[in-house]
Amino acid sequence: MAGETAAPFLDVVGLTIRFGGLTAVGGLDMEVAKGSIHALIGPNGAGKSTTFNCISRFYTPSEGRITYDGRDITRMPAREMAGLGIARSFQNLELFAELTVFENVLIGAHVHAGRSWRDAISARPRGIVEHVEHLLERTGLSAYAQTKARNLDFGHQKMVEIARALAIRPRLLLLDEPAAGLRNREIAALDRLLCELRERDGITILLVEHVMQLVMSISDRITVLSFGTKIAEGTAAEVRAHPAVIEAYLGRETTQETPHG
């Protein structure tokens, strides 16, 4: 039903974020289409995480507007995002470290817990447990359900972040560098999972990522930030060929994997 004129699922307009004198993001416009994987890339310090944190409402923008599914969320509190179907991961893991993997993901499903007294006091609320187990299976974590999150290796910990975010049953999934620190095999699994989430579950994904191999293979659209402003936008091929992008990456260092032009 989404015609040409349909409003974007996530619409960022004139987003500006200042920290004291520093303008981390200056007047960013970005439209994320429903059901797409949209990547936000750029050199370190470009303002990707800052933008990401604004959308997930952990930061409040100095100027600009963020509209999600037709609703202005610019000033809404962060804790209401889960209820709207917006889930996020954290660039530097924020797991419930002393709790089991199962419990981590179960807490992700809090917004869906039944309203009955019985559901409230149950350690394994009906309907939700099955969903959690299903998610553990999809993210390859079933064997670790009863392991404390802090005892997992890094790759699995990152998967717990994603599984926990998925427990929200998000319509918009915000991932901040999910592939950072992963091995090739793990990146391949992540690639498959994200594609499946888009195709099978219809989840819209906004991906902040440095690992170009992943970004270039799965993104429908890519926005490139540099020093807080958008320098390019388009498909993987378009962005890869864009002179400003080549300049931003090759001219200035930072990423180990630069896009090939």
Added chain:
Amino acid sequence: MSSSPLASATSGKRVLSGPAIAGLALAALLAVALPAFTTGYVIYIANLLLVFVVLCLGLHVVIGENGQFSMAHAAFYGIGIYASALANRAVDLPYPFAMLFGALVAGIVGLFIGALALRMRDIYLALATFAFGEAMQWVFANWDSVTNGPNGLRISPARFGPLEILSDKQAYPFVLFFCLLMIGVTVAISRSRLGRSFRAVRESEVAAMAMGIDVRRTRVVAFGLSAAIAGFAGGMFGLFQTFIHPDSLGFQTTILVLTMVVVGGLGSIAGAIGGAIVFGLISEVLRQAPQYQEIIYGGILILFMMYAPRGLFVFIGDRIREVRHGR
């Protein structure tokens, strides 16, 4: 409904494992049979230990589950003691109503303290709750018209319908029952959605927020519930005690309860219970040498924080495992 055994309650730590269940069953048997073969003094100590178990459960909820420090639990306990004693005197209802009233008043005060605590963390929270505890002790000692001030308050006997409790032995089954009830309540809270959000907030406030948990409300509720349980312990005190004096509701008591919870193991209900019993017995022995009492408490607290931060039982368990694995 929930077909899973308790042991797989997945609350982050096993609430009840196999040996723990066996141990609890044995303890329960001993506990029930206790009055048959002991003297009044032993029963008195048992009553007191059971009250301290509940007080430790209260502290466990806010520190162990929610990760917020409190040095005010002697105050919540005291509020519970005075409020239930006064309620018992004022109305002619069975004693459990007085106990509930004590828990309610302590819980409401706890909600206020929890709301103030939102602005504070760590050492500041410890200091602020310490100050509140001291202030409450001052109130107990000086609000003459209500608490009878420094002379202490006489607690009239608890009544359950026609039954009036006049001895420690008579009180014991009730104290034991209410203690088991509160263990059940605490386990239920810990396993519930609320308990999970307590722990989520303890582990990561930002992640909890991203999961849709209201972090501020969760912290306030943890404080309120914790204080209500401590207040309930105060009501239990009135089951067998005939007198309360503000001197016994000071910093010493707070440190005692804190030591119990730390010795038992932060973050585990079994630890809080075990700590209350083991350390309660130790402190009873130490009563013979009151001049050394505080320094010994302090020493034990520091030793445990340094060498067994996860508590006596985890420490022993680890040593056993080491021996078994041949080292």
